Amino acid sequence: MNPKELLCLLSLERLDSNLFRGSNQDIGAAAVFGGQVLGQALAAAGETVEGREAHSMHAYFIRPGDKAVPIIYDVERVRDGGSFTTRRVVAIQYGEPIFILSVAAVRTEKRFCHQVEMPDVPAPEDLPCESELRLAMAATLPPERRAFFTSERPVEMRPIYPDDLWDESKRQPEQGFWIRVNTKVPDSPMLHRALLAYTSDFYFMGTALRPHGKSFCSEGLQAASLDHAMWFHREFRIDEWVLYMMESTSASGSRGLNFGKFYRRDGALVASCTQEGLIRMV
Numbered sequence: 507m508n509p510k511e512l513l514c515l516l517s518l519e520r521l522d523s524n525l526f527r528g529s530n531q532d533i534g535a536a537a538v539f540g541g542q543v544l545g546q547a548l549a550a551a552g553e554t555v556e557g558r559e560a561h562s563m564h565a566y567f568i569r570p571g572d573k574a575v576p577i578i579y580d581v582e583r584v585r586d587g588g589s590f591t592t593r594r595v596v597a598i599q600y601g602e603p604i605f606i607l608s609v610a611a612v613r614t615e616k617r618f619c620h621q622v623e624m625p626d627v628p629a630p631e632d633l634p635c636e637s638e639l640r641l642a643m644a645a646t647l648p649p650e651r652r653a654f655f656t657s658e659r660p661v662e663m664r665p666i667y668p669d670d671l672w673d674e675s676k677r678q679p680e681q682g683f684w685i686r687v688n689t690k691v692p693d694s695p696m697l698h699r700a701l702l703a704y705t706s707d708f709y710f711m712g713t714a715l716r717p718h719g720k721s722f723c724s725e726g727l728q729a730a731s732l733d734h735a736m737w738f739h740r741e742f743r744i745d746e747w748v749l750y751m752m753e754s755t756s757a758s759g760s761r762g763l764n765f766g767k768f769y770r771r772d773g774a775l776v777a778s779c780t781q782e783g784l785i786r787m788v
Contacts, residue, residue, distance in 0.1 A: 507531045509689035512660035515542065516549045516700050518579065526550045526579040530571070534654035538571025538604075540731045541707030543597055545700040547607040550579035551593040552696035558591050558611040559695045563703065564735045569604040571597075577604070589613070621739070621775040622767070627666050630684035630747050636663040639671055647723060654722075661705045662688045666751075672723055677716040679754035681709065684747050691745040701744040702777060703736055706766060711783035714754035714762025720785075730784045732761065742768070742776040760786040 518526040528546040533539050548563055577597050584592040590612050597605035644655040665671050666682035685705050691698060711729060712722055720727060742748060749769040756763045762785045768777040
């Protein structure tokens with residue numbers, strides 16, 4: 507999938523005032539990529555909101571998505587208040603919910619303002635492309651895993667720590683990437699948020715595997731996203747470089763908890779996210 511196809515993926519077909527249909531793109535995973543459902547559901551919610559931008563979203567993954575059939579997004583207009591707008595989106599396949607998202611939107615206000623500082627990391631121009639690293643190592647994988655690692659992805663990613671991207675020694679539970687969609691994106695803040703939500707699911711859950719000497723290449727690993735939340739703090743453009751820093755604070759009960767921060771190149775913290783994922787050996 508190339509970047510222009512990604513923009514089409516997040517352009518949903520409107521079936522009714524609150525009902526939308528989204529197509530699927532195969533990136534080589536066994537089921538629908540979780541980031542796709544995050545981005546499409548946020549885009550569906552945005553189609554029912556005027557004059558306000560999403561500031562937070564909270565999602566639960568309920569069932570694996572089937573890549574062979576479209577996904578229906580049913581938006582409930584929970585509330586249009588004086589300051590906040592609330593939407594609830596249910597993603598449906600075969601008449602059953604596969605995903606649930608709550609979204610809150612608000613008008614921008616400039617009042618209290620502070621943030622944590624952006625870490626000092628190499629510039630994206632000084633780092634290799636993640637796609638090149640994937641292609642270089644794909645030949646060492648079993649055939650059933652190669653499709654995921656050789657598929658074209660619409661987001662350019664440059665790892666801060668390229669030497670240990672798939673190292674299976676025990677490492678610190680942190681990683682980072684410069685990310686961008688390498689095509690001009692229309693001037694829609696909601697679309698840029700939906701694209702950031704899409705991208706936020708790449709590599710995120712793997713952060714919790716690093717202290718245990720495992721990766722998504724490990725034989726016998728069962729992994730799946732359970733929930734995902736994001737908060738949008740400041741404006742940004744996803745077609746310009748954004749730094750995505752990830753860390754895992756805990757793993758227990760076959761679940762790993764991960765936190766992420768997104769920074770513009772000028773150091774502004776533009777978004778935060780968290781995700782808990784299932785991680786177990788079978």
